[in-house]
Amino acid sequence: MKRAIATAAGLLICMPVFADELNGADTAWILTSTALVLFMTIPGLSLFYAGLVRSKNVLSVLMQCFTITCVASILWLLIGYSLAFGDGGGANAFIGGLSNVLFANIGEDTLSGSIPESLFAIFQMTFAIITPALIVGGFAERMRFSAMLMFSAAWLLLVYAPICHWVWGGGWLGDLGLMDFAGGTVVHITAGVGAIVAAVVLGNRRGFPDQAMTPHNMTLTIAGAGMLWVGWFGFNGGSALAANGDAAMAILVTHISAAAGAFTWMCAEWVKYGKPSALGAVTGMVAGLGTITPASGFVGPGGGLIIGLSAGIVCFFATNYIKRGLKIDDSLDVFPVHGVGGILGTLLTGVFAANTLGVFSGQEDISIGSQVGIQAVGVLATVVYTAVVTFIILKLTGVLVGNRVDDEDELSGLDLVSHNERGYDL
Secondary structure, eight states, rough: HHHHHHHHHHHHSSSOEEESSSHHHHHHHHHHHHHHHHHIIIIIHHHHHHSSGGGGHHHHHHHHHHHHHHHHHHIIIIIIIHHHHHHGGGGGGTTTOTTTGGGOOOEEEEEEEETEEEHHHHHHHHHHHHHHHHHHHHTTTTHHHHHHHHHHHHIIIIIIIHHHHHSSSSHHHHTOOOOSSSSSIIIHHHHHHHHHHHHHHOOOOOOTSSHHHHOOOOOHHHHHHEEEEHHHHHHGGGGGGGGSEEEHHHHHHHHHHHHHHHHHHHHHHHHHSSSSOOOHHHHHHHHHHHGGGGHHHHHHHHHHHHHHHHHHHHHHHHHHIIIIIIIIOOOOIIIIIHHHHHHHHHHHHHHHHHHGGGGGSSSOOOOOHHHHHHHHHHHHHHHHHHHHHHHHHHHHHHHOOOOOHHHHHHHHHHHHHHHHSSSSOO
């Protein structure tokens, strides 16, 4: 009798879970992933950025990341989720509709695949939070707080939500066959392009590039980097939306790419400048993480290694070229790390996702040439749309409230000027 019961229990466990049935394991994993992705912004990204700026601006960066979390969450509830994932009727290829305004039609029993739709909505909310928060690094130490708030809110609705719909919400890029597992286009290219457009429109910080603007607290930055590394397991692994092999492989290749990116950047810096730096190692880690993001659920460990190594080299030279060649003050290197990494990773997804590359094979039965072409279309569309709309938003905020603090306020630091507080009172 006991053996019969055990056999029956085993059969039940092994039965397939249909898409319209709640799966407890999937739900538990995405609940965990949601917490991990929010942890990436607060405190991970916040501390990472805070340590990189000068001490007179440390609170301003922390405040910007914290406030964007609040504003993005409210906007996602009000209309952002609906624009990204709602039914848009005839316009569904380009933007979602209003069927889920204020999370309408989402209840405790409403499912999205095998998880509650409420969980899917808040998991996606954490992506909508971190993407505009990444852009903070492009205009750090010189943007008015009011302009930052206005820009971030408009950018979320006019840039992030439409592109999210194009790729993941049933839009035209998804229908075209673009492969973006966790946000190479939706998160990293949009944030990187938004950051460099903001850096150009606002202009360089006072003294750049002649005056050294070194990080004031690398301990904070390394602590934040460690939190980003761990949180990224939820970012990429959670994008499987299930507790399955795709999630496990996504976590594995994410870790490999982060390690390879950090080590490669460190070695490149060692060769070029004579010494490896902690700043280089953590920046390479972020480059590896951002570059593997679109590929994470499609490629294997060998592909993940090559993508990480490529990220460390390409993003290292891109950072040097932006700063020293073009002399654009993307304060915390958002475009050369996230933007270039997102572009590189999206294109390489079309290569290493293929299951015909031997030990470097991925999971997909695709034609490399055709898929790379589709990936390139996605990259181009994302870059052009993001650049144009970001430029328009910045011009409008400049007219309405003024984008940049004046020279005296920039010299004093945004902590005192914007918040009447100091990060350190020693």
